[in-house]
Amino acid sequence: MKKLLALALLAASSLSAQAALKVATLHPLIADVVRTVGGDKVEVVEVLKAGADVHHFEPGARDIAAMRGAGIIFASGKNLESYLGKLRDSVGPSVKVVEVGRPIPSLKMEPGQDVFVCCPHHAHSAIDPHWWHSAENMRRAARVIADELAEADPANEKAYEAGAKAAGNRFMELKKWAQQQIATIPRGDRKLVTAHAAFGYFCKEFGFKSIPVLGIGRSDDVSSQYIAQAIQLIRDNKIRAVFPEDQANPKVLAEIVRSTGAKTGKPLVADGTATYAHTFETMLAHNVRAIVEALGVKK
Ligand SMILES: [Zn+2]
Numbered sequence: 001m002k003k004l005l006a007l008a009l010l011a012a013s014s015l016s017a018q019a020a021l022k023v024a025t026l027h028p029l030i031a032d033v034v035r036t037v038g039g040d041k042v043e044v045v046e047v048l049k050a051g052a053d054v055h056h057f058e059p060g061a062r063d064i065a066a067m068r069g070a071g072i073i074f075a076s077g078k079n080l081e082s083y084l085g086k087l088r089d090s091v092g093p094s095v096k097v098v099e100v101g102r103p104i105p106s107l108k109m110e111p112g113q114d115v116f117v118c119c120p121h122h123a124h125s126a127i128d129p130h131w132w133h134s135a136e137n138m139r140r141a142a143r144v145i146a147d148e149l150a151e152a153d154p155a156n157e158k159a160y161e162a163g164a165k166a167a168g169n170r171f172m173e174l175k176k177w178a179q180q181q182i183a184t185i186p187r188g189d190r191k192l193v194t195a196h197a198a199f200g201y202f203c204k205e206f207g208f209k210s211i212p213v214l215g216i217g218r219s220d221d222v223s224s225q226y227i228a229q230a231i232q233l234i235r236d237n238k239i240r241a242v243f244p245e246d247q248a249n250p251k252v253l254a255e256i257v258r259s260t261g262a263k264t265g266k267p268l269v270a271d272g273t274a275t276y277a278h279t280f281e282t283m284l285a286h287n288v289r290a291i292v293e294a295l296g297v298k299k
């Protein structure tokens, strides 16, 4: 009897393992949404994991091999992964490459602000690729992912639909929470000063003015004229706090802040790849807390 039961369990588990749809992801935030939407119906191969740099990543031979067995590869899109053309050729037509951010309205850099983009790599497109800082965008992403999963695995369409709905509801709860937190910041102080322009979608959704001061300078190789301009910008806008980023905290930013009388906030998570914040929920919570801590007024 025991043996029979064990056999039955074995059969059941291998069945469900076979049934899982294998997908690969190129962004930890997307992997999290795929897991929420797909549940146990999908097996997620995280090619780009937390701790990696989305702006400079290129898949290696081992990554390509891992992606070949997948039904779908989910990328961020908006030109973040400039290697997608090459990747499509490498994995062949049996693997569908989906740019999750594609249907999300793009934020163009304001004229004159294109020098502030995240990295030289993305300077030419003048589109901010960091769409994941908006709860509304994340809800759209969940829907895109559910549609793609359902197309690849129609038998589980209902489950994916329910998963997208649950994910979307959660994102809306988080948006509400963030709005309540941000309400403690005086309207005139809702200006987000960062090194590079990675928070445009956040600023748009939560009513901040985005003021990037260093741009492509993830390095400290900035001219003194540029530094003087940044200092003037901070003074003119009566900025109370400046925020470094988890992967862009050049010494020069600290120097600039020191000579303005503003304070330095906690580093914000720009790409959703921090080891301590690589889901939308943990990233948003971290960023909102850091911003409110520096700019909020206690009642
Ligand atoms: Zn970039």
Ligand SMILES: [Zn+2]
Pocket (backbone or CB within 6 Å): 055, 118, 130, 198, 270, 271
């Ligand atoms: Zn970035």
